[in-house]
Amino acid sequence: KEHDWNVEESLLVLQMFSDTGAAKSSCLNFTSSSVKPSSSSSAAQVLSRFASETSIAKKQAEERKRKAQAANKHISSDEEDSGEEDAVSSEYDDSDDELDAKEGAMDAKTAIVTFFQDASLDELSLISGCSIKKAQKIVEMRPYDSWESLWEVFHKENGLSENLVSGCKVVLRERRVVLGLMSKCETISSKMIQRVTKVMESGSGSVKAPSILNSQLEMKPYQLIGLKWLLLLHEHNLSAILADEMGLGKTIQAIAFLAQLYENGIQGPHLITVPSSTLDNWVRELKLWCPSLEVLIYYEHSEHDATPAKHFLCVTDRYSLAIGNDSDRSLFRKLQLQYAIFDEGHMLKNMNTHRYRHLMSINAEHRLLLTGTPLQNNLLELMSLLNFIMPSMFSSSTIQLSKMFSMKSHEEQSSFERDRISQAKLIMKPFILRRVKSEVLKQLPSKEEMVEFCPMSEKQKALYEALLKKLKSTTNGEKRELCNVMMQLRKMANHPLLHRQYYTTEKLQAMSKLMLKEPTHIDANAALIQEDMEVMSDFELHRLCQQYFSISSYQLDKNLLLDSGKFLHLKELLASLKSRGDRVVLFSQFTMMLDIVEVLLKHLDHRYVRLDGSTPIAERIVLIDEYNTDPDIFLFLLSTRAGGLGINLTSANVVILHDIDCNPYNDKQAEDRCHRVGQTRTVKVIKLISQGSIEDGILQLGNKKLKLEQDMTAADQGGEGTVPEDIASLLKASLGL
Known part of the structure; x- marks a missing residue:
């Protein structure tokens, strides 16, 4: 032709x-x-x-x-640059052709001119060697209406190098790689959408629970649909993300899926990686639902350990192996696993972390991620999950992806990122199953949420205002410094004893000299003892006085220990709840805050148990069982991070959040320890907020995020020691910066 x-x-x-x-x-x-x-x-x-x-x-x-x-x-051709971009595999060379076919006459130079004309400061900063200052200069020199006008600007003595034009070509090429990859993913996704839709619409009638499951237990209809969906994706050799709302039984669906694979002759081995707090619960559920499965509990590598490869299923709490033991990581890279299942796998939402990269290196034919939090409008998370679902498609391009996209709020995203977010969500639709309780559990009791604003005590308010004034005069607004500012304000809003106010330098000097009378400190240096004391909070120093007889006279008065606006409110609230026969789970972000709460509970004569990150794994399930089976235990104290995942506390019907998390979904996780399958009473969630404090703003931002279904996981997404942009803005407003 x-x-x-x-x-x-x-x-x-x-x-x-x-x-x-x-x-x-x-x-x-x-x-x-x-x-x-x-x-x-x-x-x-x-x-x-x-x-x-x-x-x-x-x-x-x-x-x-x-x-x-x-x-x-200054501009390398499409056939060159391979040395600069090792991550671009020849496997995807045709992605440029696909893009060019769509763009028609949009040649490389026109694309560069358009980029410099329209790009935001953040987008310009993606160019190698382009600082924020240079990006601002580029914006100031606009408009660029032709290649000649652009090139003229980059030739003037204005601090802009021609190398920035070459760097722009690299950024545009990386974008074309992403477009090409997502186009391929979209093709796979479109083929699956109809099949998945058919499965979901057909209901649970055509699927039965595996015969090896405990016959005395019955899966719910929506769980059978989840099983059917997992089997469909398995038949097409695709990985999956089961994202049902917390409390809908993702564990049971995963166990049923493994049981069905076993019946189908797929002998494993499989690996389930879980948080430490949920390990015992997983083992219990496996024994309860499918006792015939051969399960190995793997803690850490040893020459004398049983080999995971010889078992059908291996369960480990070794999320930490991703950043720790080399022999553990080596073992799981060598194993030829059928399925790697990740429970509460939030660390797989950020490909920039070492943990993500190590977990993705586990040698498994298929992957299944279980998470109770929804997707957010964040491109790095979406691309991280796409890479999780289709690793062979993205394996050669994760460098570009992580470099191009960061955790930004909707307002900060470029139009390119917003378009890719919509595309990524569409692509992932058939591979992610999310149901919420209101859709599938009509019989589940309701959940009532209320916010209790607690006026700070007079002393606490004066100390908070003094701290705020001090921080205003000493803070310059840098994000790393703002992280410390937020922590200081939150601690004072919760309890003054989380700071050092009452133990003055003079008191510490006297105490350090008295400490030399202790047998353990006879040869110590008083100045060094004082130096150690100066970094401790009032409550830590109070406990030190309880520990050593020589300084016992310096213990704080009981009134100071209980002097907090939230404690004044809790005293009345707990008495009211106890009189009605309610049972309470109380969460706090701070383990030291839990220590002070214990003082209050002992003073009020309330029975309680406690679980936090320092609780040994073997003891956790014992504490949970003790609380669930002994109705005389009124309270369960939990740290939000350690106790907010995978724990079943349906024997309680009241959740008190003593201090809210900057990430509202961490609080949601905590709430759903009680509001889940098995609950028979209406669950009340009570958030305690110190009135007129930084907590007011955190609450408002959290509510906004929940409406947008956006997750604020600052620990992984913002990086260690930083705060999300909206929290940073809140702090700057509070400090008048």
Whole structure:
């Protein structure tokens, strides 16, 4: 079949955009030897892209010739740059062709001009060597309405290097790689959407629970649909993310899925990686639902350990192996696993972390992620999850992805990122199953949420205002410093004893000298003892006085221990709840705050148990069982992070959040320890907020995030020692910065 393109005109266009003499020569040689009037000709595919624009390009060629010759040496051709971008695999070379076909006449130079004209400061900063100051200069020099006007700016003595133009080409190439990859993913996704829709609409009637499950237990209809969905994706050799709302039995669905694989002759081995707090619960559920499965509990590698490969299923709490033991990581890279299941796998939402990369290196044919939090409008999370679902597609391009996208709020995202967010969500639709309780559990008791604003005590309020005044005068607004500011304000809003106010320098000097009377400190240096004391809080120093007889007279008065606005409120609240026969789970972010709460509970004579990150794994399930089976235990004290995952406390019907988390979904996780399958009473969630403090703003931001279903996981997403942008803005407003 004859083509309608003109070889001579097309060659002119190719020569105009070639970067070196060698490239021109290769184009000419390629044309003379390879151009044939055949639809399969690769040359035809390249040249046909320019067919519609050849006449325009020909007219522009002369007037642009001088500028093009000067500029071309700074822009590498599409066939080069392989040394700069090791992560771009030849497997995806055709993604540029796909993009060019869509863009038509949008050539490289036009794309560069458009980028410099429209890009935000953040986008310009993606260019290698482009600082914020240079990005601001580029914006100031706008508009750029042609290649010549752009190149003229980058030749002036204005601090802008021509290398930035070359760097822009790299950024645009990386974007084309992403577009090409997502196009391939979209093709796979579109094929699955109809099949998944059919499965979901057909209901649970056509699927039965595996016969090896405990016959005395019954899966709920929505759980059978989840099993059916997992089996469908398995049949098509695809990984999955089960994201049902917390409390809907993701554990049971995963166990049923493994049982069905076992019945189908798939003998494993499989690996389930879980947080330490949920390990015992997983083991218990496995024994309860499917006792015939051979399960190995793996703690850490040892020469004498049983080999996971010899078992059908291995369960480990070794999320920490991703950043710790080399032998553990080596073992799981060598094992040929069928399924790697990650429970509460929030660390798989950020490909920039070492933990993510190590977990992704586990050698498994398929992956299943269990998470109770929804997707957020954040491109790095979405791309991290896409990489999790389709690792073979993205394995060579994670460097570009992590470099291009960061955890930004919706307001900060570029139009390119917002478009990719919509595309990524569409792609992942068939691979993610999320149901909420209101949809599938009509019989589940309701959950009532209330906020109790607690006026600070007079002393506490005075101390808070003094601290705020001090921070205003000493803080410069840097994000790392703001992290410390937020922590200081939150601690004072909760209890003054989390700071050092009452133990003055004079008192510490006297105490340090008295400590020399202790047998353990006879040979110590008083100055060094005082130095250690100066970094301790009032409550820590109070406990020190309880520990050593020589300074016991310096213990704080009981009134100071109980002097907090929240404690005044708790005293009445707990008495009211106890009189009605309610049972309470109380969460706090701070383990030291739990220590002070214990003082209050002992003073009020309330029975309680406690679990936090320091509680040994073996003791956790014992404490949970003790609370669930002994109705005389009124309270369960938990740290939000350690006790907010995978723990079943349906024997309680009241959740008190003594201090809220900056990430509202961490609090949601905590609430759902009680509001889940098995609960028979209405659950009350009570948030305690210190009135007129930083907590007011945190509460408002949290409510906004919940409405948008956006997760604020600052620990992983913002990086250690930083705060999210909206929290930073709140702090700056509070400090008047």
